[in-house]
Amino acid sequence: MIATERSAGEWRSELERELKVNILNFWIRHAKDESNGGFIGEIKSDMTRVPDADKGLVLNARIMWSFASAYRLYGDPVYLEMAERAFDALDCVFRDREHGGLYWMTDAAGRPSQDKKQVYGQAFVIYALAEYIRAKGPRSGEALEWAIEIYRLLEKHAYDPVYLGYVEALARDWSETDDLSLSGKDLNERKSMNTHLHVLEAYTNLYRVWKPKGLRAKLAELIDVHLQYIVNTDNHHFQLFFDDNWNAQSGHVSYGHDIEGSWLLCEAAEVLGDQARLNTVRKEALAMAKAALAEGVDADGGVLNESDGQGHLDDTKDWWPQAEAMVGFLNAYQLSGDERYWQAARKSWAFTKRFIIDDEHGEWHWQVSREGVPNPAYAKVDPWKCPYHNSRACIEGMERLEHFITKETVKS
Secondary structure (H helix, E strand, O other): OOOOHHHHHHHHHHHHHHHHHHHHHHHHOEEEEEOOOOOOOEOOOOOOOOOOOEEHHHHHHHHHHHHHHHHHHOOOOHHHHHHHHHHHHHHHEEEEEOOOOOEEEEEEOOOOEEEEHHHHHHHHHHHHHHHHHHOOOHHHHHHHHHHHHHHHHHHHEEEOOOOOOOEEEOOOOOOHHHHHHHOOOOOOOOOOHHHHHHHHHHHHHHHHHHOOOOHHHHHHHHHHHHHHHHEEEEOEEEEEEOOOOEEEEEOOOOOHHHHHHHHHHHHHHHHHOOOHHHHHHHHHHHHHHHHHHHHHEEOOOOOOOOOOOOOOOEEEEEHHHHHHHHHHHHHHHHHHHHHHHHHHHHHHHHHHHHHEEEOOOOOEEOOEEEOEOOOOOOOEEOOOOOOHHHHHHHHHHHHHHHHHHOOOOOOO
């Protein structure tokens, strides 16, 4: 039998081994910056370290989330040490004690190189701090105070009280800025799907550990914003960029974000505990999973990166859509019992094992061609290449498969 026909128990064991041995161990062994503290900003695909590379806020926040989550699961002090190291880097290097919030980028020595307040980055710090609190880290009280502080800064400065949602970025002092985009690949627009998806994710995790009525209302509103403005209900894909009034500025489709968003919206509605919203979200999540499977999944089970909405594909395959596809299709199977989604999730994992996991150096390749050939131009570690998507996919997959095993509902 091929790998995609193995039992749920065997699959769960594979995910646990991948998480502990190949992903987390890679970061423990290779990512620490012993000269400047924290974590190195870049390691190339051949494992060449770039000691003078700038360090990204997202990389450090995602490392913290990954190891806090691992510590929550296993209680291993090695994982706590990594989470604490990331906590210290965020607190001592990225934190702006004059204006609040955190810098977007620093140089290798820890001096701000991009000091704007990117809302996406602030959200990931909230996400990581909330996970640290869930893991009962020794500084949980401090972490909660800091998470609440960032949340209130976003609501004060980034929230749009007229049209709803959040602006992409602000200057260091939280004044308006024209430098809005996340990266050179993104449009310089006022609002984006990507930022809103991860504010949703951050507020969901924060609501797990802190439940004021104000945060509950904001989380409910974010769910509604996704359903009303970000999802294109004609084709069940996320729209990517918007002006203030939610007019779409691009027709591109990101299949990885679609399938990721399908399960993150479900998670948000489940944590919120609003049955009416949950019913609506689950219906849309299944429609998004159906569209992603029909249009964005290749014959080999790998997820294609993007379409321009007019038939032109970016048919390369990055690491993170593969991670999100496994979870998203497992979620769709849980919601529907439709065997197509179970098989799609299995094929996604089979593709990942065959082409994405780096058996030579550890961790995952950033990108492979449609034929599965790794692109050496992409780094193994950099401001965007972090352990969050793949470690979370393993953790989510393990938890969902454990449910299946316990319920004995999975057909091997």
